[in-house]
Amino acid sequence: MALIVAYDGGPWKGFARQPGQATVQAELERALEELMGAPVRVRGAGRTDAGVHAAGQVVDLALPARCSIPLERMPLALGAHLPPSIVCWSAHRVPAAFHARKSALSKRYRYRIWRGRVPSPFVSAFCHTYAGPLDVPAMRAAAAALVGRYDVSSFAGAARRVSDPVRSVLDCAVQERGLLLSLEVEADGFLYRMVRAIAGTLLEVGRGALAPERVGEVRAARLRGRAGPSLPAEGLCLLWVRYAAHWGLPSPTDPGAWPPPP
Amino acid sequence: MALIVAYDGGPWKGFARQPGQATVQAELERALEELMGAPVRVRGAGRTDAGVHAAGQVVDLALPARCSIPLERMPLALGAHLPPSIVCWSAHRVPAAFHARKSALSKRYRYRIWRGRVPSPFVSAFCHTYAGPLDVPAMRAAAAALVGRYDVSSFAGAARRVSDPVRSVLDCAVQERGLLLSLEVEADGFLYRMVRAIAGTLLEVGRGALAPERVGEVRAARLRGRAGPSLPAEGLCLLWVRYAAHWGLPSPTDPGAWPPPP
Numbered sequence: 001m002a003l004i005v006a007y008d009g010g011p012w013k014g015f016a017r018q019p020g021q022a023t024v025q026a027e028l029e030r031a032l033e034e035l036m037g038a039p040v041r042v043r044g045a046g047r048t049d050a051g052v053h054a055a056g057q058v059v060d061l062a063l064p065a066r067c068s069i070p071l072e073r074m075p076l077a078l079g080a081h082l083p084p085s086i087v088c089w090s091a092h093r094v095p096a097a098f099h100a101r102k103s104a105l106s107k108r109y110r111y112r113i114w115r116g117r118v119p120s121p122f123v124s125a126f127c128h129t130y131a132g133p134l135d136v137p138a139m140r141a142a143a144a145a146l147v148g149r150y151d152v153s154s155f156a157g158a159a160r161r162v163s164d165p166v167r168s169v170l171d172c173a174v175q176e177r178g179l180l181l182s183l184e185v186e187a188d189g190f191l192y193r194m195v196r197a198i199a200g201t202l203l204e205v206g207r208g209a210l211a212p213e214r215v216g217e218v219r220a221a222r223l224r225g226r227a228g229p230s231l232p233a234e235g236l237c238l239l240w241v242r243y244a245a246h247w248g249l250p251s252p253t254d255p256g257a258w259p260p261p262p
Numbered sequence: 263m264a265l266i267v268a269y270d271g272g273p274w275k276g277f278a279r280q281p282g283q284a285t286v287q288a289e290l291e292r293a294l295e296e297l298m299g300a301p302v303r304v305r306g307a308g309r310t311d312a313g314v315h316a317a318g319q320v321v322d323l324a325l326p327a328r329c330s331i332p333l334e335r336m337p338l339a340l341g342a343h344l345p346p347s348i349v350c351w352s353a354h355r356v357p358a359a360f361h362a363r364k365s366a367l368s369k370r371y372r373y374r375i376w377r378g379r380v381p382s383p384f385v386s387a388f389c390h391t392y393a394g395p396l397d398v399p400a401m402r403a404a405a406a407a408l409v410g411r412y413d414v415s416s417f418a419g420a421a422r423r424v425s426d427p428v429r430s431v432l433d434c435a436v437q438e439r440g441l442l443l444s445l446e447v448e449a450d451g452f453l454y455r456m457v458r459a460i461a462g463t464l465l466e467v468g469r470g471a472l473a474p475e476r477v478g479e480v481r482a483a484r485l486r487g488r489a490g491p492s493l494p495a496e497g498l499c500l501l502w503v504r505y506a507a508h509w510g511l512p513s514p515t516d517p518g519a520w521p522p523p524p
Contacts, residue, residue, distance in 0.1 A: 008383040055384075075380045085383050118337045121270040121347050122315075122388065122524035178522055260440055262384035 002060045002094045002249060003028075003042075003074070006259040008085040009053040009233065010125055016047045024048075024086060028059060031081035038064035045100040045241040046107055049193065051233030053126060055261035056089075056240035058249065060100040089259045094248050103247055106170055108186040108239045110261060111199035111231065115179045126262035127180065128199075128235035134206035136176055141212040142205040143172040143183065146198060146219060153222040155198050156191035157230065165191060165222075174202065184239070193230045200228035237261050264322045264356045264511055265290075265304075265336070268521040270347040271315040271495065272387055278309045286310075286348060290321060293343035300326035307362040307503040308369055311455065313495030315388060317523035318351075318502035320511065322362040351521045356510050365509055368432055370448040370501040372523060373461035373493065377441045388524035389442065390461075390497035396468035398438055403474040404467040405434040405445065408460060408481060415484040417460050418453035419492065427453060427484075436464065446501070455492045462490035499523050 005028065013021040017029070025042060032040040042059040069077050074091035082088065097103075112127035114120055119129045149168040156165060171186040183199050201218060204210040210218070210228065218226045239261055240252045250257030267290065275283040279291070287304060294302040304321040331339050336353035344350065359365075374389035376382055381391045411430040418427060433448040445461050463480065466472040472480070472490065480488045501523055502514045512519030 006383050053384075079380055084381065084386060087380050087383050089380060116521075118341055118349050118351060119346065120521065121268050121349050122317075122522070124346060126384065179518075256441075259378075259382065260384070 001063050001071070001074075002058055002092045002098060002100065002247075003078075004089040004092075004249075004258065005057045005059055006055050006087045006089055007053065007057065008125070009048060009051050011083075011085050012050065014048060014050040014052065015044050015054070015057065024054075024057075025059075027082065027086055031078055032061065034081045035069070035078055036064045036067045038066075040064065043100050045104050046190070046238050048236075048238055049233055052236045052238070053234075053262060054238040056258040057238055058100045058104070058241045058243075060094060060098050087259070090250075090257070092249055095246075098247050100241070103243055105242045105244060106168075106186050106188050107190065107241050108171075108184060108252065109190070109195040110237050110239050111183040111185075111195055111235045112237070112262075113181040113183070113199075113203070113235060115181060120179075123180070123262065125234060126237070128231050130203065132207055134181065134203075135208060136174060136181070136206065138208075138212045139183075139202045139206045140174045142202055142210075142215040143174050145212065145215045146172045146185075150219060151222050152191055152194060152219075154218055154220075154224060154227045155194045155201070156224060157193035157197070162191060167191070167194075172198070195236055196230040196233070197224070197227050199231045199235065202228070203231065204228035263325050263333070263336075264320055264354045264360060264362065264509075265340075266351040266354075266511075266520065267319045267321055268317050268349045268351055269315060269319065270387070271310060271313050273345075273347050274312065276310060276312040276314070277306050277316070277319065286316075286319075287321075289344065289348055293340055294323065296343045297331070297340055298326045298329050300328070302326065305362050307366050308452070308500050310498075310500055311495055314498045314500070315496075315524060316500040318520040319500055320362045320366075320503045320505075322356060322360055349521070352512075352519070354510055354512075357508075360509050362503070365505055366503045367506060368430075368448050368450050368504045369452065370433075370446060370504075370514065371452070371457040372499050372501050373445040373447075373457055373497045374499070374524075375443040375445070375461075375465070375497060377443060382441075385442070385524065387496060388499070390493050392465065394469055396443065396465075397470060398436060398443070398468065400470075400474045401445075401464045401468040402436045404464055404472075404477040405436050407474065407477045408434045408447075412481060413484050414453055414456060414481075416480055416482075416486060416489045417456045417463070418486060419455035419459070424453060429453070429456075434460070457498055458492040458495070459486070459489050461493045461497065464490070465493065466490035
């Protein structure tokens with residue numbers, strides 16, 4: 001079974017289970033075990049970091065043999081065992097070979113910046129506040145220069161090494177709606193804190209500290225120090241995960257299939 | 263001076279000062295006194311109830327003589343003394359005769375209903391969740407029947423008596439955006455819990471418990487028991503307050519002048 005799960009990352013130490021920490025994965029496993037009366041392990045599509053939100057996280061799990069809850073009842077049944085900050089949006093039957101992370105074709109994240117002179121009491125928990133002037137067309141030009149298949153080490157958190165740092169950035173877009181600026185990045189995989197480093201780099205461009213035509217050099221340098229700083233966790237949200245149709249999960253474009261983000 | 267103030271009503275026992283209770287008015291007065299070094303009293307345009315939000319509450323106050331903070335710096339200066347759930351959006355010089363409540367021509371409130379089968383972790387704090395089917399065109403017809411100048415006692419909370427219960431309901435509109443249904447009501451004044459009773463009545467119409475053509479009778483009855491129940495506080499938000507231009511406050515249609523609601 002696969003679940004589409006939405007959460008406010010604020011209260012949680014990230015998605016992945018960690019000893020002695022309150023995490024989304026641990027809460028989901030506890031709720032599933034309470035509901036089904038047997039231990040359940042889940043695997044997530046993305047290991048969102050402490051404080052990062054998800055509208056469309058996907059997890060897979062092996063159902064205990066005696067579970068008889070129909071798929072369509074799963075969101076409400078599981079909801080009765082979950083805190084209000086974690087919601088099961090829908091449940092889907094998937095082939096046994098399905099793996100939430102490995103089967104994913106791509107994931108899309110959104111980083112939001114609130115441009116009000118003062119923070120908003122309604123959206124502060126779900127965005128980064130930046131009040132200075134921003135050159136949005138320059139940010140758009142820089143975002144376009146980040147699309148492609150390349151070694152993304154320039155945007156990888158220093159903490160972790162990966163054997164193959166080449167990823168396909170399928171889309172990188174800047175959208176304005178009132179005082180909210182959204183940066184969306186879709187890729188076939190992400191290194192640690194990659195979207196927050198891309199958002200930090202685009203913010204440097206927006207405030208004039210980095211020329212958009214120099215973003216190609218930053219990208220080519222494969223050195224984390226050349227990009228902008230990682231922006232804080234609260235602005236980041238995993239929007240959805242794309243899978244091939246035969247896995248039986250909804251497409252990102254199916255209306256109503258994925259939870260509306262903040 | 264007048265301030266436009268936004269707040270998440272969740273943590274507060276309403277706007278109006280009450281002995282021993284944490285209220286928005288008490289927090290504003292404490293913050294202003296800390297900032298200005300002298301006691302300050304504020305008057306609000308609307309006495310929002312416990313848990314009710316405001317994007318555009320207006321308060322007026324007499325500035326202590328020695329206050330030398332320029333108006334444009336007031337939001338950030340005051341913000342340093344306010345909790346994150348209360349924000350001063352802007353400050354305006356107003357004539358001495360200005361009274362936030364008495365000078366108001368009208369106020370506009372919005373009641374939001376989240377129609378998802380499960381609650382949303384991102385908007386639950388700012389809407390009422392109702393998962394059943396709703397006949398939105400019937401709700402629109404009922405809303406239109408509530409516009410006019412009449413005795414609004416059918417929609418007044420039982421707790422308080424007023425000498426003149428006649429109000430002008432200038433607009434009552436139903437808007438759909440994805441899973442969110444917004445009911446907006448503009449009037450020259452509101453009785454206790456009036457918008458929540460109107461929202462409850464429109465919800466009764468939407469779920470088929472009250473025919474839209476019977477809303478005229480409900481309105482004419484002037485009996486609270488004939489209307490639908492008051493919906494919970496968290497769905498309600500004071501959007502803005504309208505004043506005549508000579509008072510120096512922005513118009514509801516000035517772009518960016520009023521804080522974006524949740």
